[in-house]
Amino acid sequence: MSSSRFIITVIGIDKVGIVAGITQTMAEYNVNIVDISQTIMDDLFTMIMLAQITEENFDLSAFQQAMSEKGTALGVEVKVQHEDAFRFMHRI
Amino acid sequence: MLIHPEEILETIKMVSSENLDIRTVTMGISLRGCSHPDIDIFNENVYNRIMHYAKDLVKTTNDIQNLYGIPIINKRISVTPIAIVAESCDTTDLTSVARTLDRAAEDAGVDFIGGFSALVQKGMTPGDLNLINSIPRALANTNKVCSSVNVATTKAGINMDAVALMGKVIKETAELTKDNAGIGCAKLVVFANAPEDNPFMAGAFHGVGEPDCVINVGVSGPGVVNSTVRSLQDPTLGDISECIKKTAFKITRMGEMVGREAARRLNVQFGVLDLSLAPTPAIGDSVAAILEAMGLESCGTHGTTAALALLNDAVKKGGAMASSSVGGLSGAFIPVSEDADMIRAVQRGSLTLDKLEAMTSVCSVGLDMIAVPGDTSSSTISAIIADEMAIGMINKKTTAVRVIPAPGTKVGDMIEFGGLLGSAPVMPVHNFSSEQFISRGGRIPAPIQSLTN
Numbered sequence: 001m002s003s004s005r006f007i008i009t010v011i012g013i014d015k016v017g018i019v020a021g022i023t024q025t026m027a028e029y030n031v032n033i034v035d036i037s038q039t040i041m042d043d044l045f046t047m048i049m050l051a052q053i054t055e056e057n058f059d060l061s062a063f064q065q066a067m068s069e070k071g072t073a074l075g076v077e078v079k080v081q082h083e084d085a086f087r088f089m090h091r092i
Numbered sequence: 093m094l095i096h097p098e099e100i101l102e103t104i105k106m107v108s109s110e111n112l113d114i115r116t117v118t119m120g121i122s123l124r125g126c127s128h129p130d131i132d133i134f135n136e137n138v139y140n141r142i143m144h145y146a147k148d149l150v151k152t153t154n155d156i157q158n159l160y161g162i163p164i165i166n167k168r169i170s171v172t173p174i175a176i177v178a179e180s181c182d183t184t185d186l187t188s189v190a191r192t193l194d195r196a197a198e199d200a201g202v203d204f205i206g207g208f209s210a211l212v213q214k215g216m217t218p219g220d221l222n223l224i225n226s227i228p229r230a231l232a233n234t235n236k237v238c239s240s241v242n243v244a245t246t247k248a249g250i251n252m253d254a255v256a257l258m259g260k261v262i263k264e265t266a267e268l269t270k271d272n273a274g275i276g277c278a279k280l281v282v283f284a285n286a287p288e289d290n291p292f293m294a295g296a297f298h299g300v301g302e303p304d305c306v307i308n309v310g311v312s313g314p315g316v317v318n319s320t321v322r323s324l325q326d327p328t329l330g331d332i333s334e335c336i337k338k339t340a341f342k343i344t345r346m347g348e349m350v351g352r353e354a355a356r357r358l359n360v361q362f363g364v365l366d367l368s369l370a371p372t373p374a375i376g377d378s379v380a381a382i383l384e385a386m387g388l389e390s391c392g393t394h395g396t397t398a399a400l401a402l403l404n405d406a407v408k409k410g411g412a413m414a415s416s417s418v419g420g421l422s423g424a425f426i427p428v429s430e431d432a433d434m435i436r437a438v439q440r441g442s443l444t445l446d447k448l449e450a451m452t453s454v455c456s457v458g459l460d461m462i463a464v465p466g467d468t469s470s471s472t473i474s475a476i477i478a479d480e481m482a483i484g485m486i487n488k489k490t491t492a493v494r495v496i497p498a499p500g501t502k503v504g505d506m507i508e509f510g511g512l513l514g515s516a517p518v519m520p521v522h523n524f525s526s527e528q529f530i531s532r533g534g535r536i537p538a539p540i541q542s543l544t545n
Contacts, residue, residue: 007100037097048097061158079104081161083095088349089342090099 004053005034005083008067012076014045022078025070026051029063045076050083107162111315111377112343114164114350115370117153118291120298120306120363121145123172123207131181135192138177142169142196142205145305145360150201152357156350164350166203166512169196170296170308175210179219186223190230190237197236204279206296208239211286214248214535224254227261231276232268238294244284244481246488250536255481258282259474259530263497266466270499273507277496278429278461282477284484284491289364290420295457295492306363307355308420311347312370313339315377317407321385332386333406340367340410348415366420367411368456369403371431373514379403379424380433380443391433392443400424401454421490423456429509429516430461438517445476445519453483458491463507463516466499473497475526478536486539 010022019038026033035050053060064080071078106112126137150167157164174189190208197205208230210220227239241258244250262282266274281295288299291308298306320339321332344367355362371378380391383399404423411418426448428434437443445462452458458480464473477493484491498507501518508515 007095009100009104011101011104039097041097041101046097046101048100050095064158079161082159084349085160085162085346086095086100086103088345089103090095 004058006051006053007081007083007086008049008051009079010047010071010076011044012071012074014040015075018045018074018076019047021070021074022047022067025066029066030055031063106313106316110313110319111372111374112162112313112346114162114309114347115312115368116166116168116291116310117149117164117350117354118168118170118296118308118310119146119149119358119360120170120289120302120308122298122302122304123177127177127180129180129182131183131188134178134181135188138189138192139196142171142193143200146196146200146202148358153354156353156357160350162346162350167201168291168293168296169200169202169205170291170298171205171207172298172300173207173209173211175217175220175223176300178223179217184222184225185229186226187229187233190226190234193237194234202236204236204238204293206238206240206293207298208237209241209297211242212251212254213242213245214251216251216254224257224261227280228264228268228276231265231279238279238296240281240283240286240295240297242283242286243477244485246285246485247538247542249538250284250478250481250485252478252530252536253533255474255478256471256530256533258477259470262473262495263470266497266499273509274496274498275509275513278494278509278513280494282481282493284481285489287420287490291366292368292370292421292425294494302363303361305360307351307358307360308363308366309347309351309354310366310368310370310420311343312368313343314369314371314379314382315374316343317369318376318378318382318385321382329386329402333402336403336406337410340407341414343367344411344414344418348417362417364417364419365411365415367407367418367422368420369407369424371425371427371434372512373430373432375432378431378433379426380431380437384433390440390442391437392447396447397450397454400426400451404455421456425456425460426451427461427494428519429463429514430512431514435515435517438519445521449479449483452480452491453487456490458483459493459495461494461496461513461516463496463498463501463518464521465503465518466497466501468497468521469527471525471527471530472521474530476521478530482536486541488541
């Protein structure tokens with residue numbers, strides 16, 4: 001893997017505690033936030049984070065599942081995708 | 093942030109609501125080292141060889157799917173045309189080889205395995221003939237095996253003996269699988285100018301010029317293209333072409349990334365990226381819908397061939413910029429049964445077999461997944477094949493025929509295949525006989541444009 005940076009997107013109806021809940025799960029997995037932006041787009045709460053994973057043997061699927069479950073509890077959709085998925089598509 | 097939030101959301105929207113996917117990851121495996129006169133030993137060699145390379149294929153592609161969040165729909169295997177590697181077998185019935193391929197595909201966990209194939213454009217060897225004669229039983233006795241026969245090229249002309257034979261083989265395959273609406277024919281393709289690096293079934297096989305093992309990727313996104321074309325405000329056709337190019341670029345980049353990562357993890361060579369707009373029965377994931385978005389009331393009406401030419405060319409232009417490894421069948425597929433809006437166009441009466449044939453002169457492949465009445469004669473099927481082969485031969489392009497004469501059906505019936513194969517309305521064919529033309533046999537000589545050496 002060329003880098004271990006991931007884009008985390010959180011999309012859903014706005015309410016109190018989304019950022020706190022999501023970042024708490026990230027902290028539990030020792031995932032660091034490199035950049036974060038949050039906006040309301042098309043009436044939807046949209047949070048996009050660039051996150052870095054430093055551990056060698058990080059269990060990505062366990063993290064993805066934990067984030068997805070947290071999202072379900074908060075009523076939002078959470079995706080964790082390697083940054084190359086976006087970089088390759090939009091950058092030459 | 094280096095990546096703009098709007099770009100991130102665009103990618104997510106393409107996947108979640110516009111059906112963007114990596115359609116196939118296909119591992120091509122050479123079986124050239126497997127030949128043996130004893131067919132049991134040959135079969136064992138084939139099985140071991142496939143499992144050696146493909147045992148981690150499905151797990152690896154699933155891992156990549158999770159890493160990038162891009163769905164990878166089909167995992168497949170293609171092998172060296174069996175007619176070549178089974179040539180030395182001292183038996184004429186190759187059904188057991190098909191069963192071996194089926195078992196290997198099952199154990200590797202892939203959806204389909206292609207390569208029960210022969211290349212007979214200029215003539216047939218005994219091995220080729222054995223293979224072709226074994227096709228009906230092979231397809232009736234397996235679930236995942238796909239078969240293809242190349243009967244024409246621009247360089248060699250059209251082998252009309254093989255065309256006549258394939259008409260009979262298709263009829264027999266339909267008959268042996270009549271309990272499932274002739275589904276065997278959905279796994280059998282007759283080609284002109286078959287590409288040897290094509291990851292799309294049913295025509296996939298691992299060409300003789302290919303490496304020992306290779307990963308080819310097929311990307312598809314008719315839903316994404318349809319959505320972007322429809323979002324344009326009062327565009328000219330030039331604007332539409334530009335828009336399709338940009339979208340094809342993005343789709344192709346995604347495939348390139350996945351293909352290279354899969355090849356790296358499996359420690360095999362990356363082959364080609366086949367950027368194709370291949371529809372699915374899902375709503376909106378339709379090539380016909382794109383043509384209609386350009387301003388045609390119903391696919392198949394006058395202007396359809398021009399619209400398809402524009403679409404196919406723009407897809408190739410966008411893809412060529414995005415990857416240096418574009419190959420296979422790149423362009424737009426127009427299967428009838430797998431495209432909800434194509435089916436509707438047939439039912440409305442706007443799309444006929446003749447118009448489809450005309451459309452195939454400007455796009456990938458040819459008469460694909462078309463159901464015709466069960467009582468269609470083998471010479472008529474051969475004549476349909478001959479027409480399509482001529483289009484491919486003269487225009488230096490790949491064309492193919494995948495027709496299903498579903499036993500017991502008549503014009504207007506619907507036949508159901510389920511899954512990605514969809515359902516097909518039975519379309520009328522011409523009732524005038526082609527019997528005498530087909531029975532003449534021989535070879536239609538290569539056209540003058542073959543003399544390019």
